[in-house]
Amino acid sequence: MKRISPSNIPEGYAVAISRIQARFLLPAMLALALMLPFGMSTGANAAIAPVAPLPVPPLELPGPDAGSASISGATTSSAETDTWIVAGLPGESSDRDAEAIGAKRIGASTGIYRVKTEDARDLAKRLAGDGRLLFAEPDVSMVSSGYPEDLFVTSQWWLNRVVNPTDTTPPAVDDSSPELALLEESVDPLHPDLTSARLSDATSLGPNKDWHGTAIAGIAGSPGEGSGILGVWPGMKMRLVPMGTTCSSATKAVISAIKAGSDVLNMSYGFYGDNCFSHYVATEYAVGAGVIPVAAAGNSNEGDGNAPLRPATDPHVISVSAFDAGGLVASFATRNSGVDLSAPGVSVFAPNVATEAGGAIVRGWAKLDGTSFSTPMVAAAATWLEQARPGLDDRQIGRALTESASDLGAAGRDPEYGEGALNIDAALSVAAPPADPREPNDDVGWLNGTLLKKKASLLWKPGKGRRKSVKATLSRSKDPADVYRVKIGKKSKLLITAAQLESDIKLEVFKPNLKSILEPGRKLIVKSDKPSGKTEGVRVRNLRRKPKIIYVSITPGKRAVDEYSRYRLTVFGRKN
DSSP states (O other): OOOOOTTTOOTTOSOOOOOOOOOOSOSOOOOEEEOOOTTOOOOOOOOOOOOOOOOOOOBEEEOOOTTOOOOTTOEEEOOOOSEEEEEEOSSHHHHHHHHHTTOEESSTTOOEEEEEGGGHHHHHHHHHTTTOEEEEEEOOBOEESOEEEEEOOSOOHHHHHHOOTTTOOOOOOOTTSOEEEEEESOOOTTSTTTTTSOEETOOOOOHHHHHHHHHHHHHHHOBOOSSSOBOSSTTOEEEEEEOOSBHHHHHHHHHHHHHTTOSEEEEOEEEETTOOHHHHHHHHHHHHTTOEEEEEOOSTTTTSTTOOEETTTSTTOEEEEEEOTTSOBOTTOOOOTTOOEEEEOSSEEEEEEEEOTTSOEEEEEEEEESHHHHHHHHHHHHHHHHHHOTTSOHHHHHHHHHHTOBOOSSSSSBTTTBTOBOOHHHHTTSOOOOOOOSOOOSSGGGTTTSSSSSOOOOSBOTTSOSEEEEEEEEETTTBOOEEEEEEEOTTEEEEEEEEEEESOEEEEEEOTTOOOTTSOTTOEEEEEOOOTTSOEEEEEEEOSSSOEEEEEEEEEOTTOOSSEEEEEEEEEOOOO
């Protein structure tokens, strides 16, 4: 299969920036009487750090044949792939349309389908006919984030850089311990470092495919049987989830890992730029299931123009970069504001599988370079914390890892090292970070059953008390928006406030037919953006005789300069 990289992307391959085509909300408009945000103040803007953009669903289809369907808003791709991905509103109607032309669904909780390229426009037309088409994209090939170099050394310098193996004792592993999912093509279970490992579903496809996954498994959890290396959490529970080499197969693997009950995902691969939006849907599904996604930042700084890689840049995914034995960022490591943590990734002594000239399989060790091999150190640490700190949820574990990191490079967060170097000892004792509940809630599509089959619960509705509050945190780099569903009663009114507990936030309220906060149009009802420390507040009234759903959005305010913004959102209303 042809691999897509910045040097061979066909002209016109870029993802189209277009709105979601599905008309999934009722067309009825909500009549609302508006009041301006109370106490609105103005002032000079402070310097603003860039906020990471939310990924945009593409609508990209293969070139049309004579007489083929024309899809409103779609762009034509010149990507050369045997298969395509087309997504519709999850449900029986979309399943029937897909089945009619032989498309295969990717995961039970999605409306994402893998279809032959020549049938992609047909499926898109069927879904678009009654407003169920969500996005479409080529089923591109992934890129690996690691590559082997020198064979067999006697130094495992990297372990001491992430944990003190003399003073720190890893927790005992049993059947109830959390599990790390290794999303890899295959693993060699006969390597000396893995023969006694707790590794479920290990499958070998030969040295050319096994070498990468074998190294990842050994770095994460080699049990220290006396014939190889020690993993970060020796003997930890691991599961191989075969992920193939394409967008659709990797997306399906993420969903399979969630269904299997894994707690953390190790994703040592990527897709350039905005390719494979389907994978973003899968990792958001993982976040909703309480699973921690960890991904390699990439090796694109040499030769590939420092191109960003998904899933590392996606919201809520912990992105891992690499440094060498001297603490310097690896020359190949991808740099961007989405990098969260760093770990050793140059000359990492790890298990290796190769084939001799005569065809014999050699199971040895090698010095390996790449953010691929930094990633399982962080993923294993996250799994360790799941057991060692059961009082923390998945989002808090991610924050514990970043907040306890040893700062490297420029002071504070930077594009080379993120928050700094992984420090497991510090993560085990760092103060519990604030909780960030109700994720994923980055946009309307994650709440209303469009991109994820299950609708998010209402933050407030009539009959459930006079008020409801939630505390949460934004991240400029990895969680730049929180959206909530609120039901306002018939001929009723609400007071909505947002206390700014840390940094600056903006409060906005939208009509029920909003499709995305990225394109609000005339759907904005009212907003409040006051200086940090003051409480944002708006009043909203429903003049109709039926209750309606409105959307409340919290984003970094125009004065926000910090990475994190913490707030308390409260809805006040009548009991019924």
